[in-house]
Amino acid sequence: MRMLLIHSDYLEYEVKDKALKNPEPISEEQKKGRLEEVLAVFMSVEKADETNPDEVVEKAVVEIKDVASQVKAGRIFVYPFAHLSSELAKPDVALKVLQRIEERLMEEGFEVKRAPFGYYKAFRLSCKGHPLAELSRTIVPSGEAVS
């Protein structure tokens, strides 16, 4: 899994069109979303993650918690983003991984939003620009090499 973490004044999105034949079903309310004072986490779930999705979820939560505590962010925006890797996991696995990360972050006490999966979306982001405001992390299941 590849993650791009951006500490932001706000992140807002608006669903534009389907990017998959069967995108995640969403309500009218989920077609737009916004959070202020948020750690935005753009995530590409990768093929290698399919060998142990549960482990990748836990490792991602550890990394996100670590960055959130460093930048003192209490809100997380989980954002599916298929542009950080050329070896993507198949959509059904990727969606489950992202849904589980959302659940686990809520269990850890964060306020969490997750952008809809399988859509083209317009988004606006205001990066805070401090030294820890732009970070990336790569997570692989044990026994997999980082490519």
Ligand SMILES: NCC(=O)N[C@H]1[C@@H](O)[C@H](n2cnc3c(N)ncnc32)O[C@@H]1CO
């Ligand atoms: N920016 C717009 C967009 O990325 N849209 C992506 C994601 O929402 C989602 N998606 C599909 N596969 C994956 C994956 N392996 N990891 C993350 N998201 C995925 O499906 C869309 C088309 O690839």
